[in-house]
Amino acid sequence: MKTKCNICNFNFAILPFVALLWLSNGAFGSLKVSRFVQNGKDSSNEVHDGDWIEIVIExxxxxxxxxxxTCVTEDNHLVTLGKVSQNGSQTTFAVGTKRIGVAEISCGETGSGTGQNNAEVLPIEIRIVLDSNWVATVFPFFGFVVIIGLNILFGTDISVADIRFIIRSPKPLFSTALCQFVLLPPYGLGVARLLGYEADVSLGILMVCCAPGGLFSNTVTYLIDGEVPLSIAMSFFSTICAIGTMPLNLLLYSQFISDDPSFKPSDIPYLNLLLSLVIIAVPVAVGMLLAAKAKKATVQLTKFGKPVVLLLLMIYIAIGLYVNWFAFSLLEPRDFGGAILVPLGGYCLGGLATLILRLRCSQVKTCSVEVGMQNAIIVVAMTRIVFDPPQSDLNSILPLSIAFINTVCVMPIYLTHILVKKHNKRYRDVCEQNKEAQMRDRELFDKGRKTSDKELTKTGTPICTGVRKYSANGEKDVKKTHSNLSENGRNVSFDKNEGENDNSIKLNNLQPK
Known part of the structure; x- marks a missing residue:
């Protein structure tokens, strides 16, 4: 008996239709993005925050x-999804963006996400970048003009004698450089480790701590009666040093953050560092020239110096807050901690180092501000070189926050200085004595001579502080002095147009030997 072969009666002609039916059910179907559409026009996967984009899938x-x-995403804090339309040939999804970032979207036919049909899942990346506007475009140029104008103003308060004095007495310069490039980088690394930041954020903090001083340190020094010539010299000197120390510190400390850091010493924007030198040197030289050639006009200009500086700062802060609001909106409480601790540590390190060296109060304030106000804009420039948007904007959030907090701190620092100076006579006297000491230093170097404790002692004059006045030969002179000067931490006053002896000085609390 012959057995009937059923397979022999199978109609092989229907195989293509079976295969087509199988594919139409999504078993082996694969999808692709046909195009991105924005405002009715073909676009790319890059969209501004707050805008909508449509994804056409075929x-x-x-x-x-x-x-x-269906399309799903785990980045619901970045985007919202909604289906617009679907037919047999294509499906359109609308994507609404909330804030900058990179959103990952997975699309597939129904059941593919659960593995029922074994269809491929289509990954789609949406890059959400900042919405550019004319304010954000103009802001860097406005900041450039403000810094140029302020440096010209500060230059009117500097003479060649100031520069000579700073060069011949480099103790404040070297103490500031020590704090900035030796002590501050490991401090920044410690802050990053303490707060448990990710590698890229930790590296951003480290880079800020390796950056030179600058930004508005000269402005704060001017407002709180510090020594502007010294502050400008420090900014210039630290920027020159940073060309070599910044890559060295990054190479040394970045290995404690990540084995494969995103930033390399070769990414440092050396052109920006050189531009910083030019922005400091040229306007200051113009201000010094104006002070030398147009003294009357310069004196009238400096009368309105502090109100003008405060007005420019308030405008700069307001525009900066508007332009960089995205950075503050993305900050977490832990990020605020880092943005505050980094400059605060710089202030403390600079002030402590100069107190140990027994520098005068105005120099302590200057060094403290210079170390605390790092040039975080250099770090922002580095992130723009290394990364494309929006990653560059995300990596610059903490450096921008540090820079902005430093700028905003100008007002409370200045107001604290004003209030203490108004209600504390001792602090007010110290500020006046420091100003006169700075003038005396300038006069001494103009004449090409120095006065030291040893030289005064050789004339028979004791060095001390107090209320009585003695002439250089030790004879008592009861006439009132004209001005008090601080020399090497002691109060000394030189008579001008009073007394018979031009070398008479005021000394306190000690009788002559």
Whole structure:
């Protein structure tokens, strides 16, 4: 008896239709993004924050009919999804953006996400970047003009004698450089470790701590009666040093953050560092020239110096807050801690180092501000070189926050100085004595001579502080002095147009030997 072969009666002609039916059910179907549409026009996967973009999805094979396509994302804090339309040939999804970042979207036919049909999942990346406007475009140029104008103003308060004195007495310069490039980088690394930041954020903090001083340190020094010539010299000197120390510190400390850091010493924007030198040197030289050639006009200009500086700072802060609001909106409480601790540590390190060296109060304030106000804009420039948007904007959030907090701190620092100076006579006297000491230093170097404790002692004059006055030969002189000067931490006063002896000085609390 012959057995009937059923397979021999199978109609092989229907195989293509079976295969097509199988594919139409999504078993082996694969999808592709046909195009991105924004405002009715073809676009890319890059969209501004707050805008909408449509994703058109089609099957790879045009003969395959789509069944049901769904898209999901875990980045709901970045985007919202909604289906617009679907037919047999394509599906359109609308994506609304909330803030900058990179959103990952997964699309597939119904059931593919659970593995029911074994269809491929289509990954789609949406890059959400900042919405540019004319204010953000103009802001860097406005900041450039403000810094140029302020440096010209500060230059009117500097003479060649100041520069000579700073060069011949480099103790404040070297103490500031020590704090900035030796002590501050490991401190920044410690802050990053303490707060448990990710590698890229930790590296951003480290870079800020390796950057030179600058930004508005000269402005703060001017407002709180520090020594502007010294502050400008420090900014210039630290920027020159940073060309070599910044890559060295990054190479040394970045290995404690990540084995494969995103930033390399070769990414340092040396052109920006050189531009910083030019922005400091040229306007200051113009101000010094104006002070030398147009003294009357310069004196009138400096009368309105502090109100003008405060006005420019308030405008700069307001525009900066508007332009960089995205950075503050993305900050977490832990990020605020880092943005505050980094400059605060710089202030403390600079002040402590100069107190140990027994520098005068105005120099302590100057060095403290210079170390605390690092040039975080250099770090922002580095992130723009290394990364494309929006990653560059995300990596610059903490450096921008540090720079802005430093700028905002100008007002409370200045107001504290004003209030203490108004209600504390001792502090007020110290500020006046420091100003006169700075003038005396200038006069001494103009004449090409120095006065030291040893030289005064040789004349028979004791060095001390107090209320009585003695002439250089030790004879008592009861006439009132004209001005008090601080020399090497002691109060000394030189008579001008009073007394018979031009060398008479005021000394306190000690009788002559």
């Amino acid at each position: 099957p790879e094979d045009s003969l395959i009919e789509l069944v049901e396509v």
